[in-house]
Amino acid sequence: MSLLDTLNLSYPIVQAPMAGATTPKLAATVSNFGGLGSLGSGMTAPNVLTGQIDTIKSLTDRPFMINLMVLSKQEYTTIDTELPAWLSQYYRDNTIEFTLPKCPAQNFSEQLQVLYDNPVPVASFTFGIISAEQVQRLQSLGTLVIGTANHPLEAKAWADIGADAVCVQGVEAGGHRGGWLPQSESDPLGLLTLISQTRTCTDIPLIAAGGIMSGQAIKAVQTAGAELAQIGTAFLTTDKCGINDTYKQALLDASQDKRSSETRLTRLFSGKLARGLLNDYLRDFAEFESADTLPPYPQLNAMTKFMRAHASQNMDAEHLSLWAGQGVALVKKESTLELLERLVKAL
Template identity: 35%
Template structure:
């Protein structure tokens, strides 16, 4: 058994990517955990009470280890509010879909979220977008909670190790969804998985989890050969039956359009990798105009939800990694078996 399995108490060195924004589900996380991997749930939009209930639901669904993921706040994003121009920029889409802007564009506080998770005590808490505060890590250690950080560069991996996290995800620029760069701008932190993983493995003495562009057992073998202790797989689990992704999103991931992905701030205010669609093409000139997360994320939420419910892929945030064409429609358990075969 490898050191990642020993640390996490799992059978297979596979972590299911923690999808945010409603794409995670208890069914998916528990299915992966029951199969011997580490199921994950992206909890960054949930308040403290919701996170407590989530951990309770996950513990009821599986007796095996699982992770809940939080986003570490960026200092420049604290206390932001939408201005009229931010709303007016999206007015045509609100009117087309028959929805309005949200009454509020704020976000649950990180301290509230972290306190709730420490009290609920999931087996693992994972973090993205930064180094969590010392009090959070100290509380996790006291409660026997394993902590995992996410790095997009070697420097970030070293910072996470020095802060005392138990393991690190080396997230290559191939990965879908949000980029977690926090020491340098995203444009200076786009290191491919093949380049990032061996450098991180050489730089830190804690288990390294490779992420980005891994969607089948060939990717798993490659990551382990590069020095990783395990892998984190996102898009290949996003297309499963248990995923919380909409049918519209899953169809896009399984179609030919998934061969092309781009980095964009337009859907959330933070840079993320997605399949380009009508919204991205129509709004591309405003890429640098939209407000940072969480304001843009909140303003877009009614649009994204209604478009997904109405089957309109042109207005949905189609998060996708560069290995999306390797994903298949299947049950989560079957994806895990395929990843770990041989």
């Protein structure tokens, strides 16, 4: 049975999770339309996540997806690196006060427990892989399990532990890279190459992500071997998206030639590779980009949070993480429903 049938979808569209940008209303709007709406919950406290799941369930009776970031206990509890000198100097120069948190990220085990206690139709995972036992426990509760992969070997690893599908994320994708193996960083693959290479090592159903901005692109990835298309950047400038106005305007400016639509893969915001619009922060501190010298994720993410909060308060797009895929020049100011209707017209 195809994913479309398994999930009872009307259209082969998955709205990307995008932690910090998605909202229960956005997810429910997409699901009610006939796609798969999702909520990026990797940065959400467990008690808040429970409430958000309840909200989505109150807004739709269609399938929806919750996405979590897989982190070890060591990763989510430990800050054992120094604040980089250049970042410390930036905070002094701009009189930005900061106090590093005790833990740099949410407790993944407690977040996962929420999905056991308050089951959801679909759970997806990024930044790592869970155990076969955890996959089976979710499935026993009626939850479909979807992994994220930037490399065929990561997709095979998810298939081997019994996942129901894998989202293959090409290098074109905006936001954080979802893989975890060294191979996915040393030679990042474009989406169509990733789909074809993954098909040679596993027959697990695939969801394609990366640079998909139109109905024609959805058809192209289906032709290449994916069953569904996951779309993120196109939703960022729609009405149900939760990003701030400064970020949204920067994306629209990139689509209207008012600022460059050039994107970069960078570790400078979080310590983990992510694609976003080029801005002054990425230019000014490019020399510190090396993974060897930057604190790892999620430690650097916790350290730059104060800069990003200050930039948001001051409507300063040049020091925000403007996550966006390579298709950003095609974004439009429109309602979420208008985008969905535009996408399905070409299918």
